[in-house]
Amino acid sequence: MKIAKLLATSLVAMTAAGAVSAENVMRWTSQGDALTMDPHSQNEGPTIAMNGQIYESLVTRDAALVLQPELAESWTSAPDGWTFNLRKGVKFHDGSDFTAEDVVFSFNRAMHEASDFKEQAKNVASVEVIDDYTVKLMTNGPNPILPNQLTSIYMMDKGWSEANNVVNPQDFKANEESFAVRNTNGTGPFILESRAPDELTVLNKNPNWWGNGQFPGNLDRIEYRPISNAATRVAALLSGEVDFVLDPPLQDLKRIEGAAGLQVKTVAQIRSIFFGMDQGVDELRTSDVKGANPFKDQRVREAFNLAIDKKAIQRVVMEGLSFPTGMITPPGVLGNTPENDPSYGFDVNKAKELMAAAGYGDGFQIQLDCPNNRYNNDEKICQAAVAMLAKIGVKVNLDAIPKAQHFPKIQKRTSDFYMLGWGVPTLDSHYVFSYLLASEGSWNATGYNNARVNEITDLITTETDIEKRTALIDEAWTLVRAEMPYVPIHHQVLAWGMTDKVDVPIASDDAFRPRYTVMK
Amino acid sequence: MKVTQPMFFFIFRRLAQSVLVMAVVSAISFSLFNFVGDPVNNMVGQDATREQRLEIREQLGLDDPVLTQYTRFIGNVLRGDFGISYRIKRPVSTLILERLPATLELVFVSAIIALIVGIGLGVYTGIRRHSWISRSVMAVSLIGVSLPTFIIGIALIYLFAVHLRWLPSSGRSGVLELGGWKTSLLSLEGWRAIVLPAITLSLFQLTMILRLVRAEMLEVMRSDYIKFARARGLSDRAIHFVHALRNTLVPVITVIGLNIGGLIAYSVITETVFQWPGTGLMFIQAVDFVDVPIMAAYLIFVALLFVVINLIVDILYFVVDPRIRLGGT
Numbered sequence: 123m124k125i126a127k128l129l130a131t132s133l134v135a136m137t138a139a140g141a142v143s144a145e146n147v148m149r150w151t152s153q154g155d156a157l158t159m160d161p162h163s164q165n166e167g168p169t170i171a172m173n174g175q176i177y178e179s180l181v182t183r184d185a186a187l188v189l190q191p192e193l194a195e196s197w198t199s200a201p202d203g204w205t206f207n208l209r210k211g212v213k214f215h216d217g218s219d220f221t222a223e224d225v226v227f228s229f230n231r232a233m234h235e236a237s238d239f240k241e242q243a244k245n246v247a248s249v250e251v252i253d254d255y256t257v258k259l260m261t262n263g264p265n266p267i268l269p270n271q272l273t274s275i276y277m278m279d280k281g282w283s284e285a286n287n288v289v290n291p292q293d294f295k296a297n298e299e300s301f302a303v304r305n306t307n308g309t310g311p312f313i314l315e316s317r318a319p320d321e322l323t324v325l326n327k328n329p330n331w332w333g334n335g336q337f338p339g340n341l342d343r344i345e346y347r348p349i350s351n352a353a354t355r356v357a358a359l360l361s362g363e364v365d366f367v368l369d370p371p372l373q374d375l376k377r378i379e380g381a382a383g384l385q386v387k388t389v390a391q392i393r394s395i396f397f398g399m400d401q402g403v404d405e406l407r408t409s410d411v412k413g414a415n416p417f418k419d420q421r422v423r424e425a426f427n428l429a430i431d432k433k434a435i436q437r438v439v440m441e442g443l444s445f446p447t448g449m450i451t452p453p454g455v456l457g458n459t460p461e462n463d464p465s466y467g468f469d470v471n472k473a474k475e476l477m478a479a480a481g482y483g484d485g486f487q488i489q490l491d492c493p494n495n496r497y498n499n500d501e502k503i504c505q506a507a508v509a510m511l512a513k514i515g516v517k518v519n520l521d522a523i524p525k526a527q528h529f530p531k532i533q534k535r536t537s538d539f540y541m542l543g544w545g546v547p548t549l550d551s552h553y554v555f556s557y558l559l560a561s562e563g564s565w566n567a568t569g570y571n572n573a574r575v576n577e578i579t580d581l582i583t584t585e586t587d588i589e590k591r592t593a594l595i596d597e598a599w600t601l602v603r604a605e606m607p608y609v610p611i612h613h614q615v616l617a618w619g620m621t622d623k624v625d626v627p628i629a630s631d632d633a634f635r636p637r638y639t640v641m642k
Numbered sequence: 643m644k645v646t647q648p649m650f651f652f653i654f655r656r657l658a659q660s661v662l663v664m665a666v667v668s669a670i671s672f673s674l675f676n677f678v679g680d681p682v683n684n685m686v687g688q689d690a691t692r693e694q695r696l697e698i699r700e701q702l703g704l705d706d707p708v709l710t711q712y713t714r715f716i717g718n719v720l721r722g723d724f725g726i727s728y729r730i731k732r733p734v735s736t737l738i739l740e741r742l743p744a745t746l747e748l749v750f751v752s753a754i755i756a757l758i759v760g761i762g763l764g765v766y767t768g769i770r771r772h773s774w775i776s777r778s779v780m781a782v783s784l785i786g787v788s789l790p791t792f793i794i795g796i797a798l799i800y801l802f803a804v805h806l807r808w809l810p811s812s813g814r815s816g817v818l819e820l821g822g823w824k825t826s827l828l829s830l831e832g833w834r835a836i837v838l839p840a841i842t843l844s845l846f847q848l849t850m851i852l853r854l855v856r857a858e859m860l861e862v863m864r865s866d867y868i869k870f871a872r873a874r875g876l877s878d879r880a881i882h883f884v885h886a887l888r889n890t891l892v893p894v895i896t897v898i899g900l901n902i903g904g905l906i907a908y909s910v911i912t913e914t915v916f917q918w919p920g921t922g923l924m925f926i927q928a929v930d931f932v933d934v935p936i937m938a939a940y941l942i943f944v945a946l947l948f949v950v951i952n953l954i955v956d957i958l959y960f961v962v963d964p965r966i967r968l969g970g971t
Contacts, residue, residue, distance in 0.1 A: 158731050165687025241689045292731050293701075297723065299732045319730050320927065321814070321919045349812055349917045350927065353796050357811045361804045495930070526679025526932045533683070533692065545688075557689070564692050 146641040147343045148624065150634065151355055152368035155320050155348040160302040161276035162231055163291045165238040167545075170274050171633035175325060175344070176215075177276035177308035180206050180225070181269045185627035185635055187392075187454060187549060189269055193220065193277055193309065197269060199586070203250075203260040204268050210255055212332050214279045215306070215313045222251045227280035229259070236293035245271045266586045270548045282307040311337075311637050312344060322347050337637040344636060359384065359619050365641075366626055368634060370619040372443055372498060378619040387628040388443065391616040393545040395497055396450045397490070397507070397609040398532070399423055402569015406538045408489035408519070416482055417538075423606040424466075425476040429514045430507050431468040432611055439502045444612035448603060450544060450558060452613035454630055457551030457595040462603050465610070473514045485515020491540040492520060493528040498614055504541055535567040543614070547631070551595045555579040559602060570607035574598070656956055660949040667945040672712045672938060680704075681728050681932040715938060725935035729928065734939045738921055743824050744814055745913070745920030749905045751827075751836055752844035756905075757898065760848045761887075764855025768863065769882060771856075779852070786849035791908060795842040795915035802838060810835050812917040839916040843909055847901045854897055858890035892959070899955035903948040 156172035157164045174182075180194040194206040212220040232243035245268055250258040261268060283289050283302070292300040306314045311333060312325035325344040328334075347364070349355040352371040358364045360381055370378060370386070379386045400406065401417040409416065416422045432446035446465045451458050477483060492504035501522040508518040518539075531537040542565065546553045557563045560579040561571035578598040585591040602608075618628050625640045682698050699705050703714065718725065724734035767776040786794075803811035816831030817824050826832030862868060863886060871881050910922035917923065921940060928936035 157729055160731075163731065164685075165689070238685075238687050238690070240694075241687070241691065296731075297726055297733070299726075299736070303731050318919070319732075320923065347813055347917070350923070351792075351812075351915050351917065354799060354812045354915055354917060357796075357799045357804050361807055361811050363803075363811055524679060524930075526681070526683055526930075527677075529683045530680040533695065553689075564690075565688070 145342045146340055147345060148341045148366065148636065148639065148641065149345045149347070149364045150366035150368065151347050151349045151358055151364045153348065153350055153352070153355070155323070155346075158292075158303045159306050159314065159317065160288070160291055160300065161278065161308075162228075162234070162237040162239050163302075165242075165274070167632060172323070172346070173276060173306075173308075174274075174310070174633065175312045175636055176306045176310045176314055177278070178310045179273055179276050180208075181272050183273055183629075183631070185629040185638055187630055189273075193225075199264075199266075199268070201264045201586075203247075203258050204265070205252070205256065205258045208255040208257065209332060212309050213330055214282065214309050215328060216279070216282060218279055218281055220277065220279070220309050221254045222257045223254075224277055224280050225249060225257045226251060227283065228275065228277045231278060231283070231290060232275050234290045236291045238291070239275055242271055243275055264584050264586045266582075266584075266588070266591060267548060267550050267552065270550055274547065277309065279307050311339070320348055333637065339635075339637040339639050340641055341636050341639055356619070359621075362621070365624045366618065366620040366634070368618055368632070370617060372441055372617065375441075375443075375617050375619070383622050384619060385622055386617055386619050387626070388615050388617045389628045389630055390445055390452060390454070391545075391614040391632065392452055392454055392547075392549070392630045393497075393543050393614045394447065394450050394452050395444075395500075395503065395541065395543045395611045395614060397426075397611070398537070398540050398542055398566075398568045399426065399607065399609065400535075400538045400567060400569050401607060402535075402571065403538075406488065407536070408487070408538050410487040411482075416480065416486055419480045420605065421476040421480040422482060423609075425473040425480070425514060426511065426516075427466040427606055427609050428469045428473040428476070429516075430510050430609060430611070432465045433468065434510075435503055435506050436612060439499050439506050440612070440615075443498070443615040443617060445615065446612045447610050449599065450608050450610050451546060451551060451554045455546045455549050455551060455554070456592065457554070457599055459596060459599070462596075462599045466606075470513055477514050477516075483515070485517060487517045487519070488539050489519045489521055491528060491531055491537045492522040493525040493541060494522040496525040496528070497541075497543045500541060500543075503611060532565060532567045535569075537567055540567065545631075551599070552579065552582050555582075555598060559598070559607070568607045570605070572601060572605065575601055653953070653957065656953050660953065663949055664942070664945055668716070668938070668942050669712060671941040672715060673708050675932075675934050675937065676708060678929065678934075678937075679932045681934060684931045685728055719942070724939040727928070727933055727936050729931045729933040729936070734935045737924065737936065738939060738943060740824075741919060741921045741924050744826075744918060745906065745909055745922060747825065747827055748836065748839055748843060748909060748913070748918055748920060749902065751840040752847070752905055753898075753902055755840060755844040756847040756851055756901075759844075760851030761855050761894070764852045765859055765882060765887060767852070768856040768859025771860065780856075783849040783852055786845040787853075791842060791846065791911045792915050794845055795839070795912060798838045798842060799915075809838055811838075812915075814919055839912050839918050842915070843905060843912040846908065847898075847905060850897060850901065851894065854894055855890055858893060859886060862886045862889050895958055896955060899951055899958070903944075903951050906944065906947060 154168050156169040157166060158169060159173060161173045161177045178192045180192060182190050182192040184190050193209055193212060195209050197204055197206045208222060214220060226249045229243060229246055229249045232239045245261060245265060246259045247262050248260045250260055252258055286301040288300050288302040304317050311328050311331045313328050315324040315326050317323045323346045327342045349358055355367055356370050356374045359367045375386050378384050399417040403415055405413060406415050436442060436444045436446050447463055448465045449458055449463050490504055492501060494501040504520050504522055508520050511518050532540055532542060544558060556579055557565045559566060559570060560576050575598050578594045582591050582594055616632055620626055623642045627635060627638045629635060682695050686694060703711060727734055727737060763779055767779055770776055799811045802809045813835060814826050815835045816829035817826045818828050826836060868881060868886060871885050909920060910925055913920045913922035914926050924936060925940045
C-alpha cells in the first residue's frame with residue numbers, strides 16, 4: 123500500500139517534471155554573436171539574422187529564399203514607387219500598435235547618416251502615408267526590384283524609440299552606449315528576455331505574434347550561446363549541450379554525421395569564390411614584367427582560367443563541398459544561367475600555348491593576395507592555385523593575411539591578383555554588376571571596364587519589363603564570360619549540424635529561421 | 643624604524659619605474675595597431691561606398707599620424723575615457739569591468755590548484771625522489787610543460803564533456819550577482835563549469851612550481867642546517883615543512899608572482915578554447931575585428947597588472963628574506 127502510494131507520488135512528480143521539460147527549448151551556437159541589437163546599426167549577416175527573430179521587415183524571405191509577406195500583406199508597383207498594404211492588428215512587444223507612422227519612422231532611421239543600411243534604404247526616396255495601414259515607398263524613377271532590397275530593413279516603434287532616445291542609430295563618435303544596443307521592441311515571433319553579449323542571449327516566444335498558428339515552428343524558448351573556437355563548438359554538439367551548430371568546420375562534418383542522434387544538412391550558399399586580375403593598370407606592382415601588364419592580354423587571363431583545376435580543388439581542398447563554376451554569382455541569383463555557370467574547364471597544354479602566344483612562354487612572377495580567416499579553406503585554395511599556376515610557368519608568391527588587412531587592398535585597388543568572395547542579399551545580378559563589374563564598382567579592383575556592361579548596369583535599375591531586363595542581364599554575363607576579368611573557382615556550400623530531435627530548415631543565406639523550426 | 647625608510651624609497655623608486663614601463667608599453671602597443679588592419683572594413687557592410695568608408699576613417703581620426711592618435715588616446719585615458727568598442731558599441735571601461743570577474747575567478751582557482759598541487763607534489767618528489775610515484779609524477783609533468791594549452795583544453799573537453807559527459811564543455815554558468823561582482827563560485831553549476839578551464843590554465847604553472855620546489859628541496863635537504871636539525875632530533879614533519887620548505891620559498895614566490903601575470907596572459911588562450919567570458923576572450927575577438935579601443939585598453943590593463951604584481955613581489959621579498967632588508971639600497 124505504502125509502496126504503491128510512493129510510486130504514485132513519484133510518478134506524479136515525474137510527469138510534472140516532464141511537463142516542464144516538454145517546453146521546446148532550442149539551444150544553439152555559432153562562431154560570432156550579433157554585434158548589436160540595434161536593427162539599423164550593423165549590416166552584417168549574423169546580426170541581421172539574430173535581429174530578424176525579434177524585428178520584422180515589410181517583406182521577408184522563407185528558407186527557400188522566396189519573397190513572403192511579413193509586415194506588409196501585399197504590394198503593387200507603379201512607375202514612381204511601390205504601394206504596400208500593411209498587416210492590421212500587429213502589436214510591438216510593448217503592446218503599442220504597428221502603423222504607417224512606424225514605417226515612415228523606420229525608413230528615416232535606416233536612411234540616417236549613422237545607419238549601416240543607408241545604401242539599401244537609399245532605393246527609397248521618401249515614404250508617403252496613404253492611410254494608417256497603407257504606405258507608398260516613392261522611388262527615383264521606376265525600380266523593378268524594390269521588395270528584394272527591403273528584406274533587411276526592420277521596422278521599429280516610433281514611440282518607443284523617441285521615449286528611449288534612440289531616434290537615430292548610434293554614430294561612431296558617440297561616447298556612450300545607446301539604449302537600442304541591448305534592448306529591443308519589435309513585432310517579431312520572439313521577445314528578448316536577456317542578453318549578455320558573447321555569452322548568452324535568451325529569447326521567448328511572443329504569445330501575441332500575428333503569425334502564431336500560421337507557421338510550422340514550435341519553439342517556446344531560444345538560448346543562443348556563441349562559441350568562437352571551432353573544436354569546442356563541435357564538442358558542445360557532440361556532448362548534447364546544444365541542439366544546433368550553424369557553422370561546424372568542414373573537416374568535422376563526417377564526425378558529426380557518424381555520431382548517433384546527430385545529422386548534417388548542406389545547401390549551396392549564395393556566395394561565390396573567385397580570383398580578380400588587375401587588367402587596368404599599365405604595369406603590375408608585384409610582377410617581374412616591366413613596362414607591360416600581362417593581364418591586359420586576354421590570352422593570359424584565359425590561360426589562368428584553364429590552368430586552375432577547379433574539380434581538384436573541390437575534391438582535395440573542399441572535401442566535395444563546393445560547386446565548381448565559371449561565374450562569379452551562384453544559382454538562385456537572377457542572372458545565373460546553365461549556359462554561363464559551367465566552369466571553363468582544365469587544360470594545362472592549352473594554357474601553356476596561350477601563354478606562349480601572348481609572349482609569356484617562360485611565365486612571370488606575381489603576388490596573390492589572399493585572406494586566411496574569411497571563406498571556407500580560403501588559404502588552402504590559394505595554395506592549391508599557386509601549385510597549379512606553377513605548371514604554366516607562373517611563379518606566384520602567396521600573401522595570405524587576415525581579412526582586416528586583405529580587404530583594404532581591394533578597396534584601395536592596390537592588388538594585382540587577389541581572392542574575393544561575394545554574396546548577393548538581393549538575389550539579383552544588379553548587386554554583382556554594380557560592385558564587381560561596373561568600372562566604378564567599389565569592389566571592382568580588376569580595372570575591368572566594358573562600356574556595354576557599364577550601360578547595362580544602369581539600364582537594369584529602371585527597366586521594369588521583366589523579360590527585357592532578364593535579357594539585358596544575360597547579355598552582360600555573356601560578355602563577361604567571354605572577356606574573363608575574373609577566375610571563378612566555385613560556389614560555397616553551407617553545412618549545418620544538428621540533433622535528430624530538431625528540424626531546422628537550412629537556408630542559402632546562412633540565417634536560422636525559428637518560425638520554421640520544429641522540435642520533436 | 644630603520645627598516646621602514648629604505649622600504650619607502652625602494653617602493654617610490656619602483657613606482658617611478660612602473661610609470662615609465664607603462665608609458666613604453668602603451669606606446670609600443672599603440673604603434674602596432676597600424677599593422678593589424680583596417681577597422682572600418684568590419685564596421686560597415688560590404689555595400690558601403692568608398693566615400694562612406696573614408697568619412698568614417700576621418701571621423702575616427704584613423705588617418706592622423708600615429709603620434710597624434712597616441713597623444714589623443716593618452717589624453718582620453720588620463721581623463722578616464724577609454725572610448726567605445728568599435729565592435730559592440732559599448733564603453734570599453736564598462737566592458738572590461740564586466741568581464742574582469744570571470745578572468746580573475748578563473749586565475750584565482752587556477753593559482754590555488756597550481757600552488758597546492760605544485761608545492762605538495764614538489765615537496766613529496768623532493769623528499770622521496772626515488773619512489774615510483776615521484777618518477778611517474780615527474781614523467782607526467784613533462785606533458786604539462788611541453789603540450790600547448792589549447793591541445794590540453796580540447797583533450798580535456800573531449801574526455802570529460804563529450805566522452806564521459808561529467809562536466810560542461812564550455813561557457814560559464816551558475817552566475818550570481820554579489821554586490822556588483824558576478825561570481826560563479828557560489829554554485830555547484832559554476833564550479834562544474836570552472837573545473838576544466840582552471841585545470842587547463844593551471845597545468846603549466848603547476849609543473850613549473852612542482853619542478854622548482856623539487857629542485858629547491860633537493861638543494862636544501864643537502865644543506866648543513868637540515869643535518870643539524872636532524873641531529874637535534876626534530877621530527878621529519880618539522881624539518882620538511884618548517885625548515886626546508888620555508889627556505890625554498892623565496893624563488894618560489896618570485897616565480898609565482900610573475901606567473902600570476904602569466905596566468906592572466908595565458909588565459910587568453912584558455913578562455914578562447916572554453917568560451918570563458920573573460921577579458922582574454924574579449925581581447926581575441928577584438929583583435930579579429932581590429933577593435934582598437936578594446937585592444938589598447940586591454941594591453942594597458944595587462945601592463946598595469948604586471949607592474950603591480952612585480953611591485954607586490956618586491957615588497958614580499960622584504961618580508962620573507964631579511965638579507966634584502968639589510969642589504970638595503
